[in-house]
């Protein structure tokens with residue numbers, strides 16, 4: 001995982017759990033099933049306790065206190081998501097180091113495994129009483145250590161608990177006494193009874209537990225003894241191939257046999273995980289897989305349990321196509337990942353790279369804004385940057401006894417000097433060498449700072465992973481640079497770089513962050529950088545600035561930080577100078593920009609958001625087969641008291657019936673009257689969001705002044721009372737159009753009755769009036785031809801519509817328009833729309849429904865309505881049969897009463 005390491009007490013690996021959630025949770029159909037169906041309306045009996053008198057609560061609100069989910073909903077009124085059940089998390093390692101003691105009474109000693117703190121924090125949260133889920137964590141034991149150890153080393157040493165205090169700041173560089181590398185016995189035998197002992201130790205009667213994955217080399221014939229040899233080999237493929245390439249480094253050249261052996265180990269290791277998950281899985285559980293070590297598991301699980309709910313989170317970057325294509329097993333890796341229902345990345349560019357790789361390397365896998373079509377399944381792609389445990393951090397950094405004293409000790413110790421702080425893993429991707437080079441340049445270029453600035457750099461001793469990633473050589477390069485700086489700029493009374501090649505206790509680390517005048521993060525590539533988030537959080541009083549590498553996934557999330565290019569040493573040296581000279585006002589202003597990001601960056605929010613997104617997607621997957629028939633009474637109930645309303649209508653198939661000739665699909669007089677009346681009400685924002693072009697919409701709907709129009713699937717927007725069309729595709733490269741036109745013209749000639757509709761951006765080929773078989777066969781052929789000829793060159797999407805195929809830039813869709821319209825209301829209390837009605841009929845409209853589900857709006861007030869047959873799958877919450885029902889609905893909204901509306905059709 002790409003998150004930084006730092007000392008975390010074993011509490012992060014807490015086995016604690018709690019089963020009190022059962023009393024407040026909706027009853028479940030299956031004992032351990034996670035439930036997220038939208039089976040609202042007709043199933044109030046699925047709730048054990050409902051207070052009808054309470055105001056409806058937003059899903060987000062409910063998630064902040066999951067125990068409330070069941071208390072403040074209106075089960076009769078709207079389809080809702082139930083968020084509870086069991087989660088199985090799979091991460092490469094468990095949060096412990098395991099030491100096998102050979103002692104009969106106590107064969108195992110558990111130590112704390114440093115690193116990946118954000119992920120372990122998220123597991124701790126899921127296992128705590130604050131979460132409404134039951135949680136099971138599956139992970140490898142890591143290399144199992146033995147009691148027999150290096151001379152003089154105790155088990156406790158090996159458990160890596162004891163750290164040197166930072167008060168040794170004046171010690172020579174580097175400081176001794178860091179963690180001691182584990183000693184691995186080349187061959188370790190462990191009996192089944194002892195393995196069971198560990199499993200019991202990790203289990204927990206209250207429903208939350210850890211399950212170890214054993215990776216022995218051999219097991220004796222009677223199954224009793226497992227022998228563990230060459231344990232580090234399980235890391236080789238992940239670290240040497242994937243980690244390197246995903247961080248834009250070509251793996252070292254090895255002979256083919258080594259490479260294949262590593263791949264085979266990776267596959268076996270993933271299979272062992274998949275088996276372990278299946279041993280514990282019950283239908284309905286949600287399986288959350290973490291990181292690059294486990295990329296094959298989703299497809300392995302999917303092959304065995306077709307309807308398993310699986311999410312995958314990649315904590316490290318995903319590289320661009322040109323790098324990824326170098327991976328020999330590139331297709332296996334992509335297909336492995338695509339077994340998931342949802343894949344989440346730290347940053348938007350990583351998600352884009354992944355989609356583009358699927359598009360280019362897997363024929364027939366089409367990517368869209370929301371995900372990848374994989375063998376008939378839609379794999380949702382999300383951007384969910386992981387956070388830190390802000391609550392615990394703030395508490396530890398500001399309320400722990402003695403912490404203020406530690407802060408002043410550090411400040412006093414370096415009185416009159418500015419403190420720059422950095423804390424990184426030792427592997428080369430963290431850019432510590434670049435940081436030191438820049439610091440050298442800074443002292444060289446700005447001599448006035450010599451003797452007045454100190455860089456305190458903590459670079460943990462290489463862990464096993466770091467060693468695999470070239471950490472040992474890098475540690476030497478770092479030591480050389482430190483020597484060079486201190487040699488050139490140091491004096492008897494001043495050492496410019498204090499380098500600690502070790503972990504330090506967390507209180508001292510937090511005190512150091514608080515005392516610092518500048519944070520300096522120069523990673524040349526990383527998924528997420530915890531140090532930067534921790535630095536900002538601990539600077540809530542001093543507002544010291546942060547220089548953050550633009551190559552860190554965190555940079556896209558921390559806009560208030562000063563982004564730097566760690567390769568541009570001159571500019572970086574200047575940035576250090578400028579940052580140290582910032583006035584208090586500038587620092588405060590910068591910090592104000594960072595504060596909101598930090599507030600939404602907690603690991604708890606990350607977990608909740610991830611689950612919420614997955615549940616939204618699964619909700620469609622599970623219950624999307626049918627949608628309940630619309631109950632107008634419910635619409636009017638929420639419509640009447642509302643004052644900030646948003647209406648969004650698709651056009652063809654929604655407001656007008658589908659007809660053979662596109663130019664004959666015209667709005668009826670009744671429809672126009674209703675729209676006019678609704679748009680005239682100042683409380684209403686009314687929009688038509690269509691695939692049609694500007695001319696068509698202006699001609700037939702443009703006379704209604706108060707109506708907003710969006711043309712060509714979100715490419716253009718015209719606000720009410722305005723004549724100006726905003727072009728949202730301005731920056732798009734339209735170089736694909738001539739090629740697509742050429743291909744579409746060719747097909748039009750061959751398919752009698754088919755027509756080509758040329759719009760400003762989108763190109764639509766219609767075959768409604770053609771022979772149906774010939775039409776659909778050629779639609780597929782045209783889709784393939786277009787994909788083949790432009791894939792990799794242009795980012796466009798080929799969409800299957802109603803007897804048509806449409807081509808438009810991938811970055812544009814109707815969901816973005818809906819998001820924008822919701823945002824136009826403004827954020828914050830009392831600003832967001834309090835009633836949303838969104839109606840559509842085809843696949844392009846699903847983007848609107850999805851956007852609404854993913855918005856933070858309370859679902860009670862959001863009416864996504866799909867027009868179509870009762871078997872239609874949709875992300876909408878409700879359904880009506882035909883456009884005439886939509887017009888009826890508008891009539892009722894205009895009249896504001898429900899009496900004449902027919903009772904819901906089944």
Ligand SMILES: O=P(O)(O)OC[C@H]1O[C@H](O[C@H]2O[C@H](CO)[C@@H](O)[C@H](O)[C@H]2O)[C@H](O)[C@@H](O)[C@@H]1O
Pocket residue numbers: 650651652653654657658659660661662663665689690691692693757764766767768801802803804806842844
């Ligand atoms: O987003 P929409 O408003 O639903 O527009 C989608 C496309 O609708 C039109 O084509 C469809 O409707 C025609 C008229 O009923 C029908 O003949 C055709 O078969 C349908 O595909 C329109 O021509 C396209 O430009 C829109 O993109």
